[in-house]
Amino acid sequence: xxxxxxxxxxxxxxxxxxxxxxxxHLDLRIKKGEIIGFIGPNGAGKSTTIRMLCGLLHPSEGRAxxxxxxxxxxxxxxxxxxxxxxxxxxxxxxxxxxxxxxFFGGIYRVPRxxxxxxxxxxxxxxxxxxxxxxxxxxxAGGWKQRLALGCAILHRPPILFLDxxxxxxxxxxxxxxWDLIHELAAEQVTILVSTHYMDEAEYCNRIALIDRGxxxxxxxxxxxxxxxxxxxxxxxxxxxxxxAVKVLTGTPGVVEAAIFGDKLHVVLGEGGISATDxxxxxxxxxxxxxxxxxxxxxxxDIFVQLVSxxxxxxxxx
Amino acid sequence: MNVRxxxxxxxxxxxxxxxxxxxLAIALLMPLMQLVLLGxxxxxxxxxxxxxxxxxxxxxxxxxxxxxxxxxxxxSISRTIHNQTGIDYALNRDQCIAALVxxxxxxxxxxxxxxxxxxxxxxxxxxxxxxxxxGYAQGVVAQTNAQIADGWAAxxxxxxxxxxxxxxxxxxxxxxxxxxKNFIIPGVVAVILALxxxxxxxxxxxxxxxxxxxxxLISTPVTAxxxxxxxxxxxxxxxxxxxxxxxxxxxxxxxxxxxxxIGTLLITxxxxxxxxxxxxxxxxxxxxxxxxxxxxxxxxxxLPTTLLSGYTFPIDQMPAPxxxxxxxxxxxxxxxILRSVFLKGSGLSDLWAPLLGLSIYALIIxxxxxxxxxxxxx
Numbered sequence: 001x002x003x004x005x006x007x008x009x010x011x012x013x014x015x016x017x018x019x020x021x022x023x024x025h026l027d028l029r030i031k032k033g034e035i036i037g038f039i040g041p042n043g044a045g046k047s048t049t050i051r052m053l054c055g056l057l058h059p060s061e062g063r064a065x066x067x068x069x070x071x072x073x074x075x076x077x078x079x080x081x082x083x084x085x086x087x088x089x090x091x092x093x094x095x096x097x098x099x100x101x102x103f104f105g106g107i108y109r110v111p112r113x114x115x116x117x118x119x120x121x122x123x124x125x126x127x128x129x130x131x132x133x134x135x136x137x138x139x140a141g142g143w144k145q146r147l148a149l150g151c152a153i154l155h156r157p158p159i160l161f162l163d164x165x166x167x168x169x170x171x172x173x174x175x176x177x178w179d180l181i182h183e184l185a186a187e188q189v190t191i192l193v194s195t196h197y198m199d200e201a202e203y204c205n206r207i208a209l210i211d212r213g214x215x216x217x218x219x220x221x222x223x224x225x226x227x228x229x230x231x232x233x234x235x236x237x238x239x240x241x242x243x244a245v246k247v248l249t250g251t252p253g254v255v256e257a258a259i260f261g262d263k264l265h266v267v268l269g270e271g272g273i274s275a276t277d278x279x280x281x282x283x284x285x286x287x288x289x290x291x292x293x294x295x296x297x298x299x300x301d302i303f304v305q306l307v308s309x310x311x312x313x314x315x316x317x
Numbered sequence: 318m319n320v321r322x323x324x325x326x327x328x329x330x331x332x333x334x335x336x337x338x339x340x341l342a343i344a345l346l347m348p349l350m351q352l353v354l355l356g357x358x359x360x361x362x363x364x365x366x367x368x369x370x371x372x373x374x375x376x377x378x379x380x381x382x383x384x385x386x387x388x389x390x391x392x393s394i395s396r397t398i399h400n401q402t403g404i405d406y407a408l409n410r411d412q413c414i415a416a417l418v419x420x421x422x423x424x425x426x427x428x429x430x431x432x433x434x435x436x437x438x439x440x441x442x443x444x445x446x447x448x449x450x451x452g453y454a455q456g457v458v459a460q461t462n463a464q465i466a467d468g469w470a471a472x473x474x475x476x477x478x479x480x481x482x483x484x485x486x487x488x489x490x491x492x493x494x495x496x497x498k499n500f501i502i503p504g505v506v507a508v509i510l511a512l513x514x515x516x517x518x519x520x521x522x523x524x525x526x527x528x529x530x531x532x533x534l535i536s537t538p539v540t541a542x543x544x545x546x547x548x549x550x551x552x553x554x555x556x557x558x559x560x561x562x563x564x565x566x567x568x569x570x571x572x573x574x575x576x577x578x579i580g581t582l583l584i585t586x587x588x589x590x591x592x593x594x595x596x597x598x599x600x601x602x603x604x605x606x607x608x609x610x611x612x613x614x615x616x617x618x619x620l621p622t623t624l625l626s627g628y629t630f631p632i633d634q635m636p637a638p639x640x641x642x643x644x645x646x647x648x649x650x651x652x653x654i655l656r657s658v659f660l661k662g663s664g665l666s667d668l669w670a671p672l673l674g675l676s677i678y679a680l681i682i683x684x685x686x687x688x689x690x691x692x693x694x695x
Contacts, residue, residue, distance in 0.1 A: 017695075054536050056694045075692070076538055084536035088529045094336045095329065106325025107537045148533075 005068055007032045007159050007190035008053060012062030015048050015213075022048040024213035025062065030192060030206075032158070035185045037204030038194035039303065045213035046194040047087055050163045053192070054084045067159055083152035087163040089144050091151060093137030097128050100136055100151060108155035122150030125180060142173025149180060153189075160184065162193040166200065178203045198300040207299065211307050224302050231255045231269040233297045238264055238282055238289035247285045258304045265301055266292070318546075322539050326547025330521065334551060337524075339607075343516050348509050348559045352566055355505040366450045367395035369413040371404055373421040382419060382435060385461045391453040404438060414440045415450055427465065502573045503655035504628030506563040507648050510586070511593045511618040514556050518597030519604075519614035521548045522690065526605040535692040545686060549594055556590035567659070576662030584665070585658070588675050589651040593618060595682035596647075602689040622648040650675040 008030035015023040023045040030036050038046040051057040053066055055075030064071045067081035091100045101119045110118060123129055126146035128139075136144065145165055152160065162181070166174040178200065185191055185205075193204070201207050202221050209217040209224075217224060238244045241259045248257040253272015258265050268275060275292040282289035334340045368386060372379050386392045395413045398404060404416045418436040420426075427433040437454050441447045525531040534544070564582065567573045597614050604610040622628060625639070626648035632640055643649050650671040657663035665672065 051694060056532065056535060056692075058693060058695060076540070079536060079538045082536070084533070086529075086532040086536070088532070090529045090531075090533035092329065092333065092530055093528065094333055099329070099332060103325050103329045104537070106328075107322050107534075107539050109319065109321050109538075151533075 006030055006065075007034070008064070008066050008192065010049075010053070010062065010064040013049065013052060013059055013064050014061035015045075015052060015057060016060040021213050023052065026210075026213070026215050028064075028208065028215065030190060032190050033185060033188045035181060035191045035193065035203070035205045037201045037207045038192065038210055039198065039201050039207055039299070040194075040196070040210035041307075042196060044210045046210055047163050048213075049210070050084075050161050050192065050194060053078075054082060054161055055079060081157055081159055083155070083157040083160045085145075085148050085152050085160075085162045085165050087167070089148060091136050091144070091148055094135060096133050096135055097123065097126075097139075097147060098132040100147065101154065104151040105154050110154050118154055118156075122147070122154060126150050127176075141169045142176070145169050145173070145177060146180065149177070153184065157189070159190045160192070162191065164194050164196065166195060166197065174200070198298065198303065201299045209303055209306060216306050217302075221299055224299065225297055230305070231267040232275075233295055233301055234266045234268060234275050234278070234292040235260070235295045236264050236266060236278055236289055236292040237262075238287055240287065243285075244282060244287050244289070247282065247287065251281075256305045258301070260300070265295075265304075267301075267305065318540065318542055322543045323547045323550075326539065326543055327550040330548050331551040333524070334517075334555070337520075340517060340520060343513060343520075344555045344559065347513050347516070348562055351509045351512065352505065352563060355508060356502060356566075356571055363446055363449045363453070364390060365393040366391060366415060366446075366453065367413040368392040369396045369398050369404060369407045369416040370394055371398040371401070371416065371418045374419055374423045376424045378424040378427060379419045382423075382461055383417070386417065386454075386457050389453065389457050391450070391457070408438065408440050411440075414443075414446065415454065498571060499573050499660060500656065501629065502567045502571045503659050504626065504652050506560070506567055507589070507626060507652045507655060508619070508622045508628060509563050510556065510560055510589060510651075511622045511648050512615070513559050514552070514590055514593035515597035515600070515614040515618040516611055517552050517555065518549065518594045519600045519610040520607050521552070521598065522601035523605055523607045523610040527607050532694065535694075539692075541690045541692055542687060544692075545598065545690060549598060552594055553590060556594060557587070560586045560590065573659055575659055577658030578662070578664060581663070581665050581668070582655075582658055585651065585654045585668070585672065585675065588672075588679050589647070591679045592647045592675065592682050595679070595686045598686050599682070599689055602686075618648075621646040622652075625649065626652045628652050644674070647675065647678045650678070 006029045008028060010026055010028040013023060013026040013028070014021065026045075026049060028049075038049070040046050048057065052059050053064055053071055055066075055071045055078045059072055066078045069077040069081070071078050092103070095103065098119070101122055105115050105119065123132060126143055126149075128134075128143060128147060131139075131143075136147065139147065149162070149165065152162075166177050169177065174197070181191055181193065182203070193200075195201065204221070206220055207218060207224060208215055241262075241264060244264050245257050245259060248254045248266060251273055253268055253270075253274070254266060255269045256265075256267040266278065273281060275294070278292045279289045334344065370383050370386075372383060383394070387394060392415070396403075396407055398407060398416070404418070407413050408416060416438040418438065420434070420436075423433050423435070435458070437451075439447045439451060522531075525534060539547075564586075568575045596617060600613050600617065601610050604613060624630065625632075625635075625643045625646040627643070628648070632643050632649065635643065653671045654663075654668050654675070657668060661667075
């Protein structure tokens with residue numbers, strides 16, 4: 001891998017499962033030392049993409065290079081240079097913490113002189129000091145995830161693929177996990193991490209928004225926020241939320257309306273209804289509503305707009 | 318292939334076997350259970366056939382006939398009957414398999430003519446048992462005849478040697494006592510090894526799929542060959558332990574004579590274990606659930622080995638098409654080898670034909686197994 005070469009490069013990467021296209025001509029370029037977040041709803045094709053990049057699935061079309069090796073033609077060379085954490089926890093539950101580390105250390109041929117030190121590092125990173133002899137299936141979610149990360153980086157891979165590493169893990173453990181990811185990135189490890197938690201997207205250097213197998217946007221969180229919203233974003237409390245979305249659909253001036261937690265997020269464009277008119281407009285339709293506040297768009301707002309924009313376009317003749 | 322990765326794989330697999338109750342039970346309990354069930358349950362010898370006796374005469378001579386049946390060890394009297402309907406009753410109620418009827422004029426006719434008929438009625442619902450029992454009965458009668466003829470000749474002043482008699486003096490080799498156990502037990506060893514070997518390895522790859530550990534495993538640089546060999550090494554060791562247990566039990570517990578050479582036994586047994594474990598592994602690669610894989614392993618080992626290996630049903634007696642099929646039943650070669658090594662003391666050169674069959678089988682299985690596993694999810 002030469003100095004300027006990208007850590008990961010994908011060109012027209014496509015995966016079809018019979019009639020279903022899981023990944024649709026995806027282009028991707030990841031620089032060394034970057035943390036790139038794959039964001040998208042379930043079934044968007046994030047896992048399938050990661051599996052192709054790890055050489056676990058054969059691409060139906062297109063090519064990809066990881067650490068300079070072709071994922072379809074040199075999968076073993078790719079595997080020497082990557083660490084992978086699959087979506088489902090997949091260490092051996094019937095082995096102890098130490099036995100799992102020993103196994104992966106052996107499989108990755110970690111030099112014997114480094115092994116003890118790396119094992120200590122992995123154990124302390126996972127916060128499992130003193131529990132080296134516990135069967136892994138007895139550990140709670142957060143510890144399991146950190147141990148899986150520890151096993152995936154035992155051989156010091158330059159590139160890490162983490163597929164929804166924090167799903168099903170409590171928020172405190174998720175925070176700790178992201179701290180670890182940043183520590184690794186500081187050591188020039190390239191990290192591709194997928195998540196469906198929008199708040200985690202903010203922790204990434206760059207984001208790739210994926211929907212229905214296509215890359216629909218990519219950039220730093222700031223860039224995405226700045227360029228993607230076609231109007232101004234307002235937040236408004238109202239009940240019932242579902243009816244409120246229905247009322248706004250098709251109303252002139254409304255670019256986008258979506259439920260955001262227990263509130264409604266409305267993007268208003270030029271002309272048409274204004275923010276001050278909204279509560280009254282809702283009242284006319286029998287919906288209770290408070291005043292509308294202007295808010296800074298979150299990545300989730302951007303994402304919702306991008307995804308719904310695509311779907312509307314698709315339904316037009 | 319890398320020794321370090323191979324070792325890591327084998328060590329991990331050993332730990333998993335050790336902690337998996339199902340694998341442990343198959344490895345350690347199943348051979349014992351099968352040995353008891355098959356070793357004791359399957360016997361082609363018939364002893365103590367229940368016999369009802371209706372002695373209408375009850376004379377010294379008629380009692381002598383009855384006694385000759387009892388003292389043969391092949392029959393034992395389950396009931397004594399005093400009328401004709403009693404025979405129907407006893408046969409209908411399964412109180413006996415055979416009924417012996419001695420007519421009231423037995424000793425009078427014997428004295429007058431030198432011969433007297435006795436009647437034997439058999440329950441022929443189980444043809445096999447009946448045939449064997451009938452054979453025994455004829456044997457007993459023939460013996461009694463000889464004694465009576467000698468006695469009759471003597472009382473009529475004729476030298477016994479002048480009464481025409483032809484005796485067949487059979488000589489049986491290799492299984493001198495004609496004990497079916499000596500024939501069955503080596504076959505039982507083959508059945509157990511086939512079943513245990515394939516069952517164990519059928520779990521090995523499917524376990525990784527079922528528990529979701531496969532995805533992590535194939536994301537590492539471990540090669541398919543290292544996975545296969547690393548996984549099979551511990552099972553191969555278990556297979557040898559089980560084989561040792563079965564073979565030692567055959568000799569010291571069941572008393573099967575062992576006339577062969579231990580080396581021949583070890584080489585051929587190793588070859589057989591490779592074949593059955595390879596078959597289990599192939600199943601495991603294809604079937605991603607442990608239960609499914611172990612069911613298929615059961616069908617692919619137990620059925621052909623019990624039915625088509627010649628373990629109980631002689632291959633010579635099978636119709637030609639079935640006999641042709643037995644050539645693809647790997648256990649037929651091993652059953653033949655085991656019997657010859659045990660009873661005839663055959664060496665490797667005597668066994669070249671079944672050894673060739675087994676070796677070809679092992680090569681094909683190894684070739685298929687090495688190509689079967691792909692490190693990919695699709």
